[in-house]
Amino acid sequence: MLAFDSMTLADKLQSLKAEALASFQTADSSKALYDKKVHYLGKSGVFTEVMKEMGSLSKEERPQFGKLVNEVKVVLEAAYAEAEQALKKQEIDAQMLSEEIDLSLPSYPLQIGSEHPVHRVINEIAGIMGRLGYSLRQGPLIEKDYYNFEALNIPADHPARDMQDTFFIDKTHVLRTHTSPIQIHSLESEKPPLRIIGTGPVFRCDSDISHLPNFHQIEGMCVDTKVSMADLKGTISFFVKEFFGSGLKTRFRPSFFPFTEPSAEVDCTCPICKGKGCSLCKQSGWIEIGGCGLINPKVFQHAHVEYPKWQGFAFGFGIERMAIIKYGIDDIRLIPENDMRFVRQFEV
Ligand SMILES: [Zn+2]
Numbered sequence: 001m002l003a004f005d006s007m008t009l010a011d012k013l014q015s016l017k018a019e020a021l022a023s024f025q026t027a028d029s030s031k032a033l034y035d036k037k038v039h040y041l042g043k044s045g046v047f048t049e050v051m052k053e054m055g056s057l058s059k060e061e062r063p064q065f066g067k068l069v070n071e072v073k074v075v076l077e078a079a080y081a082e083a084e085q086a087l088k089k090q091e092i093d094a095q096m097l098s099e100e101i102d103l104s105l106p107s108y109p110l111q112i113g114s115e116h117p118v119h120r121v122i123n124e125i126a127g128i129m130g131r132l133g134y135s136l137r138q139g140p141l142i143e144k145d146y147y148n149f150e151a152l153n154i155p156a157d158h159p160a161r162d163m164q165d166t167f168f169i170d171k172t173h174v175l176r177t178h179t180s181p182i183q184i185h186s187l188e189s190e191k192p193p194l195r196i197i198g199t200g201p202v203f204r205c206d207s208d209i210s211h212l213p214n215f216h217q218i219e220g221m222c223v224d225t226k227v228s229m230a231d232l233k234g235t236i237s238f239f240v241k242e243f244f245g246s247g248l249k250t251r252f253r254p255s256f257f258p259f260t261e262p263s264a265e266v267d268c269t270c271p272i273c274k275g276k277g278c279s280l281c282k283q284s285g286w287i288e289i290g291g292c293g294l295i296n297p298k299v300f301q302h303a304h305v306e307y308p309k310w311q312g313f314a315f316g317f318g319i320e321r322m323a324i325i326k327y328g329i330d331d332i333r334l335i336p337e338n339d340m341r342f343v344r345q346f347e348v
Pocket of ligand 1 (some may be wrong): 270271272273274275276277278279280281282283285286
């Protein structure tokens with residue numbers, strides 16, 4: 001027990017201790033508890049006020065009273081820590097209960113993508129031609145004027161160079177207007193015999209219901225010691241049957257391309273109506289799918305390939321056009337829009 005005489009001050013201290021302990025017990029939140037701690041033990045709290053009264057004690061009593069105050073403080077700090085821990089646990093439990101996630105709820109259905117019709121057509125054509133020994137090549141999208149035009153026997157005054165058709169980067173560079181420059185790159189860097197497929201995006205200053213400013217082409221080139229129109233016709237006929245379906249016929253119509261001689265437009269039996277006539281083939285039963293011909297000797301000359309030791313044929317198709325014909329798409333502009341409702345129709 002206290003040895004000093006001032007029992008009133010010690011009693012006051014004990015009474016305050018009991019009061020503080022009771023008040024910690026009744027706090028209903030950690031915030032309220034903290035406020036109570038500040039009230040009793042804070043810098044300007046109740047116990048600080050009591051300490052000020054130490055001046056009324058004798059010199060001998062003071063250290064003992066100071067010790068007692070410290071003991072009370074230790075008890076209160078411990079009581080506070082215990083009460084705080086209990087309250088915080090209660091609060092966290094309550095919060096978790098209110099934010100509980102129902103793991104049994106079904107999730108949103110996963111949006112599964114599908115192969116875009118452009119890539120589907122490219123992969124399918126590359127697969128068919130691969131069986132004939134053709135392998136895939138790609139080339140730069142920005143081409144030198146030389147590769148896009150001159151090496152392909154398109155002279156400076158040719159209408160294809162018109163500003164309305166070609167995106168010029170500068171005086172000597174263009175966005176390639178066709179995939180045919182790939183042929184020149186191949187002829188320059190590889191040794192014949194060659195069987196290659198070139199594919200990728202091409203660009204033209206042109207946009208309406210049947211033309212896109214950015215579309216895709218695929219073309220094939222065969223270079224060997226003895227190549228004829230008959231080889232070309234056989235290759236195209238095989239391709240048409242594999243790609244659009246067996247029983248379809250192929251016909252060549254004479255045409256003109258600067259890089260082939262002779263040249264032909266390729267038609268095949270309309271795959272939609274099987275030749276009976278429909279809106280896609282404008283009731284003719286035939287549909288144009290691309291162009292082809294024997295490689296013009298001038299192209300070989302530009303690429304420094306010896307002619308007639310080496311001869312060749314080339315053919316080209318528009319990928320979007322092939323997709324339209326194969327899948328019966330009625331507006332070419334649907335293809336680059338990438339609307340999922342459209343693309344999802346091509347799920348394998
Ligand atoms: Zn038709």
